[in-house]
Amino acid sequence: MNKLFSIAILLTALVISNLSLAPFANAEEVKMVGEITKITMAGDGKAATAILKDTKTGETVTIDITDELTLDKFKDKRIVEGDEIRCKFNKQDGKNSGKTFVKTAGC
Secondary structure (H helix, E strand, O other): OHHHHHHHHHHHHHHHHHHHHHHHHOOEEEEEEEEEEEEEEOOOOOOEEEEEEEOOOOOEEEEEEOOHHHHHHHHOOOOOOOOEEEEEEEEEOOEEEEEEEEEOOOO
């Protein structure tokens, strides 16, 4: 009886852990190199929007940024409009959430 109970608890824990990770499974991580055409900082400085022109396709991509490291680079002008950057972002539900922004020359 104890074995059966232990197996049931283990299976329940596995199901719960898989369900909790389900929202992240839909996000697609995208890597891109592009030129920043516009940076718009939020009034409180805790978010920004960057528009990039993909160097391969020429398409523009809008990315929402909330990570502190990238926001600091924008505030300190280490990354500015016109810079070519390498970025990673999550594409989910029609929105692009930035993860990393690094100048191709280093920053």
